[in-house]
Amino acid sequence: MMARQNRLLSVSDLVVQHRRAGRRPVRAVAGVSLDLGAGEVLGLVGESGCGKSSLARAVCGLTAPTGGEILFDGRPMRPLGVRRRAPALTGVQMVFQDPYGSLNPRRRVSAQIADGIRAGAERGERGATKLTPGALLVRVGLPEDLADRYPQELSGGQRQRVAIARAVAARPRLLVGDEPISALDASAQAQVARMMRALAVESGAGLLFISHDLSVVRLIADRIAVMYLGRIVETGPTAEVWENPRHPYTRALLAAIPHPDGAGRLPVELPGDASDAAAPPSGCRFHPRCPLAFEGCDREEPQLAADGVACRLYSS
Amino acid sequence: MTEANHAERTRPQRAEDQRDILDIVGLTVALPGRTGTGTTVLHGVDLRLKPGGIHGLAGESGSGKTMTGLAVMGLLPPGARARGRVLLDGEDLLSLSAHELGAVRGRVVSMVFQDPSTCLHPMLTIGHQLTDHLRHHLKIGRKEARGRAADLLGRVRIPSPAEALSRYPHEFSGGMRQRVAIAAALACEPKVVIADEPTTGLDVTIQAGVLRLLRGLCDELGLAILLVTHDLGVMSAIADEVSVLKHGRVVESGPRARVLTAPRHGYTRSLLEALPGRTAT
Numbered sequence: 328m329m330a331r332q333n334r335l336l337s338v339s340d341l342v343v344q345h346r347r348a349g350r351r352p353v354r355a356v357a358g359v360s361l362d363l364g365a366g367e368v369l370g371l372v373g374e375s376g377c378g379k380s381s382l383a384r385a386v387c388g389l390t391a392p393t394g395g396e397i398l399f400d401g402r403p404m405r406p407l408g409v410r411r412r413a414p415a416l417t418g419v420q421m422v423f424q425d426p427y428g429s430l431n432p433r434r435r436v437s438a439q440i441a442d443g444i445r446a447g448a449e450r451g452e453r454g455a456t457k458l459t460p461g462a463l464l465v466r467v468g469l470p471e472d473l474a475d476r477y478p479q480e481l482s483g484g485q486r487q488r489v490a491i492a493r494a495v496a497a498r499p500r501l502l503v504g505d506e507p508i509s510a511l512d513a514s515a516q517a518q519v520a521r522m523m524r525a526l527a528v529e530s531g532a533g534l535l536f537i538s539h540d541l542s543v544v545r546l547i548a549d550r551i552a553v554m555y556l557g558r559i560v561e562t563g564p565t566a567e568v569w570e571n572p573r574h575p576y577t578r579a580l581l582a583a584i585p586h587p588d589g590a591g592r593l594p595v596e597l598p599g600d601a602s603d604a605a606a607p608p609s610g611c612r613f614h615p616r617c618p619l620a621f622e623g624c625d626r627e628e629p630q631l632a633a634d635g636v637a638c639r640l641y642s643s
Numbered sequence: 644m645t646e647a648n649h650a651e652r653t654r655p656q657r658a659e660d661q662r663d664i665l666d667i668v669g670l671t672v673a674l675p676g677r678t679g680t681g682t683t684v685l686h687g688v689d690l691r692l693k694p695g696g697i698h699g700l701a702g703e704s705g706s707g708k709t710m711t712g713l714a715v716m717g718l719l720p721p722g723a724r725a726r727g728r729v730l731l732d733g734e735d736l737l738s739l740s741a742h743e744l745g746a747v748r749g750r751v752v753s754m755v756f757q758d759p760s761t762c763l764h765p766m767l768t769i770g771h772q773l774t775d776h777l778r779h780h781l782k783i784g785r786k787e788a789r790g791r792a793a794d795l796l797g798r799v800r801i802p803s804p805a806e807a808l809s810r811y812p813h814e815f816s817g818g819m820r821q822r823v824a825i826a827a828a829l830a831c832e833p834k835v836v837i838a839d840e841p842t843t844g845l846d847v848t849i850q851a852g853v854l855r856l857l858r859g860l861c862d863e864l865g866l867a868i869l870l871v872t873h874d875l876g877v878m879s880a881i882a883d884e885v886s887v888l889k890h891g892r893v894v895e896s897g898p899r900a901r902v903l904t905a906p907r908h909g910y911t912r913s914l915l916e917a918l919p920g921r922t923a924t
Binding site: 374375509512513514515516517518520539540541542543545546579580582583584585586587588589590591592593594595596597598600 | 703704816817818819844846847848849850851852854855858873874875876877878879880881899900901902903904913914915917918919
């Protein structure tokens with residue numbers, strides 16, 4: 328948490344609440360702080376419904392935060408409104424989960440990538456005007472002649488690569504991927520994830536990579552943050568979290584990953600479903616499912632400590 | 644379910660002595676093409692499945708995994724031409740009429756799809772859907788069907804099954820919906836279940852529960868499962884035998900441990916090497 332103004336992205340005490348007609352609002356993100364430096368890759372993992380996407384959308388300014396602060400380059404991230412966004416903020420680009428929804432079906436691939444190039448040029452990025460859609464397609468591992476096609480002529484994997492090319496075309500300083508690989512074949516997932524890392528790190532951009540798949544995230548992230556029901560429960564350097572997970576939830580996530588080692592080992596089940604974010608459990612949010620919960624876990628809410636774990640097992 | 648490693652449990656009576664419940668011999672399927680010549684999507688696929696066993700079918704999208712499953716269900720697309728034999732409990736499905744297939748489908752073989760929200764009707768209660776199914780196939784009364792439906796939900800470990808019957812699909816989480824879909828597939832006590840990517844899209848913690856459930860059903864009920872998945876980790880967790888498909892051909896087939904630790908075909912090796920979860924050992 329040193330010298331916060333030097334960080335590319337700095338999120339502090341972020342709260343994102345979704346209102347629902349006639350029902351209690353859902354607090355999807357309930358007080359999250361995180362930092363990301365230039366050229367750094369942060370992997371954010373957690374089960375569906377834990378608030379990963381809400382966090383990503385707030386970081387990109389697609390949802391207005393209910394509380395807390397998001398600083399991009401030291402300046403507050405303004406939520407997207409009716410008007411065109413300030414050119415400076417096009418330095419944040421997002422790759423969405425579903426390339427069938429994020430690409431315009433009625434425009435050619437080249438036109439959509441050209442949008443990205445234009446956004447980068449308007450921001451005054453050096454070299455942005457030299458980029459061509461064809462060259463960008465090659466960068467993401469596609470043949471140049473795909474530029475004249477329409478999205479419907481492409482496979483899911485190709486579309487996602489086009490979506491990545493479009494985001495990279497704008498020369499982002501921060502790239503946010505919200506489950507960018509979950510719609511791809513297992514054999515393509517690792518490849519596309521590695522490519523996103525290379526594209527971001529090469530250009531000195533930061534990458535916030537969101538996924539429910541820890542086994543892919545650990546390949547590309549410098550640091551991992553594990554989210555449960557709107558809060559970060561553990562964070563640390565990737566190798567440390569992977570080899571020595573400390574929070575019971577992180578341990579459960581790792582134990583549930585099936586390994587293709589041929590041993591016929593059944594993965595360990597984490598019983599129960601994540602609780603409703605509209606009515607989170609008292610105390611530690613994980614305590615109803617926690618195999619190690621003890622006296623007091625249902626009353627005291629642990630905070631993320633300096634060592635990167637929010638669990639009462641580790642508080643003296 | 645016990646915590647014991649299922650690989651360590653012995654199941655000799657199933658592995659060796661029993662005859663195959665499903666025996667696919669030289670299955671070749673051609674789909675009508677736009678040009679009229681047709682495209683052959685399966686080339687002489689051989690595959691066997693014993694009662695209580697899980698046979699995993701691996702391969703990338705478009706390799707013919709799903710088509711093989713559909714052939715066993717008698718659900719090949721209209722105009723498809725199939726050659727070879729699909730022997731299900733001794734009966735060749737390819738020689739049956741559409742009407743005869745209807746009696747087999749659901750009763751002897753049933754299917755679990757990838758996305759449970761597409762196979763459950765969103766506007767009917769779980770109980771309605773399960774009992775309809777039971778009453779149609781087993782010709783039993785409403786009350787009896789309801790009792791059996793509750794038993795089924797209990798078997799797939801849905802909490803308070805009797806109440807769950809009057810709830811709608813959207814009231815369940817993704818993992819629970821997949822359990823309901825499995826319950827529906829089990830309704831008429833089939834001998835073979837085709838599970839097409841049954842855990843793709845579920846969180847790993849939830850996936851672990853569904854995998855344990857499927858393995859348990861095989862061990863306890865002697866159910867045989869044809870597991871179609873591109874996830875070799877899932878395959879490694881519960882399959883006994885593994886076949887790898889590429890462009891409609893089985894390029895490698897054998898016991899799970901052998902195929903995943905000492906693959907003989909280059910394609911199997913490349914699939915394994917592309918995986919992130921591959922441990923360095």
